[in-house]
Amino acid sequence: MSRQPCELARRLAREAEAVCRRYLSNGKRAGRYWVVGDVHNNPGRSLFVRLQESPKGAAGKWTDAATGAHGDLLDIIRETLALRHFREVAEEARRFLNLPRSEQKPAPRPIPPVVPPGSQVAARRLFAISSPIEGTIAEAYLQGRGITRIHHGGSLRFHPRCYYRPDDHLPTETWPAMIAGVTDLDGRITGVHRTWLDPDGFDRVRLGKAPIDTPRRAMGDLLGNAVRFGVVDDVLAAGEGIETMLSLRYLLPTMPMAAALSANHLSAMTLPSSLRRLYIACDADAAGDAVLATLSQRAADAGIEAIVLSPWLGDFNEDLQLFGLEALRAALRFQLVPEDIVRFLHSSTVAAE
Numbered sequence: 001m002s003r004q005p006c007e008l009a010r011r012l013a014r015e016a017e018a019v020c021r022r023y024l025s026n027g028k029r030a031g032r033y034w035v036v037g038d039v040h041n042n043p044g045r046s047l048f049v050r051l052q053e054s055p056k057g058a059a060g061k062w063t064d065a066a067t068g069a070h071g072d073l074l075d076i077i078r079e080t081l082a083l084r085h086f087r088e089v090a091e092e093a094r095r096f097l098n099l100p101r102s103e104q105k106p107a108p109r110p111i112p113p114v115v116p117p118g119s120q121v122a123a124r125r126l127f128a129i130s131s132p133i134e135g136t137i138a139e140a141y142l143q144g145r146g147i148t149r150i151h152h153g154g155s156l157r158f159h160p161r162c163y164y165r166p167d168d169h170l171p172t173e174t175w176p177a178m179i180a181g182v183t184d185l186d187g188r189i190t191g192v193h194r195t196w197l198d199p200d201g202f203d204r205v206r207l208g209k210a211p212i213d214t215p216r217r218a219m220g221d222l223l224g225n226a227v228r229f230g231v232v233d234d235v236l237a238a239g240e241g242i243e244t245m246l247s248l249r250y251l252l253p254t255m256p257m258a259a260a261l262s263a264n265h266l267s268a269m270t271l272p273s274s275l276r277r278l279y280i281a282c283d284a285d286a287a288g289d290a291v292l293a294t295l296s297q298r299a300a301d302a303g304i305e306a307i308v309l310s311p312w313l314g315d316f317n318e319d320l321q322l323f324g325l326e327a328l329r330a331a332l333r334f335q336l337v338p339e340d341i342v343r344f345l346h347s348s349t350v351a352a353e
Helices: 003-014 016-023 073-081 086-097 120-129 137-144 242-251 263-267 286-301 316-323 325-333 338-352
Strands: 028-030 033-036 047-050 062-064 156-164 173-183 189-196 216-220 226-229 235-239 257-259 277-281 305-309
Touching: 003 016, 003 073, 003 086, 016 033, 016 047, 016 073, 062 073, 073 086, 120 156, 120 173, 120 189, 120 216, 137 156, 137 173, 156 189, 226 242, 235 242, 235 338, 242 257, 242 277, 242 316, 242 325, 263 286, 277 286, 286 305, 316 325, 325 338
Parallel strands: 235 257, 235 277, 277 305
Antiparallel strands: 028 033, 033 047, 047 062, 156 173, 173 189, 173 226, 189 216, 226 257
8 A cells, every 4th residue: 555545544534433423324433433234324233343452453443244355444435435446545544634625636446346245256255265174173063073084075164364353333243154055956156154163172062163143144145055065966965064064974985975964954945957867865854844745745846756854853964973873873774765875875784995
């Protein structure tokens, strides 16, 4: 950044609260922060502007917890007034600060557009800036849940400092997170699911998840879509949770699978036109029973054979952790169609050996 923008940003930072009251009038002060919906001054509590310098950062810096976007007060002025060129932003900042008009006309400063909170674009951006899970605590988290062979097919990634907002009254935190890409039938990312993790390691109380109130959240377009492991042809296994389906995928690494992330989304998941057999891995609860009825009927209407896969406990990850791989393999032999035992379960046995 050149000397002029740096100096303007510093001067604005000294008047951070006044800047916020002027340009983010729909927000309000909350401790050391100004809180508002977004950089367009919409009502809400997603964007936090630091009003005082602290060990966490300089005054005037802001972060949008919903999108991960961040910047300074010059960006706030630009976005709230919909200014196109930095020359206009600088002149507006000078007017606010009662500074003389600049004689120079600096070249426009390219500024990336702010991503709408919770949008598909924000989801794709988060997935793109994340890294492979191999060698990370995301891999250790899944291994701690008994999934020592993770056949995710590129659907899982890792972010070391993923934004997390505890609630509407607290500033943003950062935690390491496992990032799962939610895709449509064409493989386009429509959303992401975040599982925030404990950087201190796996424990049996939280099962490796971060010590926060809601360590799992999704954003983007989820309806009809899913986290997909493998490319669907004629057979698919579908269930709710990522860990549930990865537990089955551990045993059936060549069977395509999908995690819809919730009971409601599993009921509404779009079924591929090529599908002829659907295994429904329902959780053992009332919601799972309702899913089974709805999804089985949808499959039947589409001419697809629906077969339920039932766990002993709450879900297949619990089964895997408590009973082990061989017991779960033996149980699946009684639930799969014979030709799928040869096609999928036999190959996993060979691979494990």
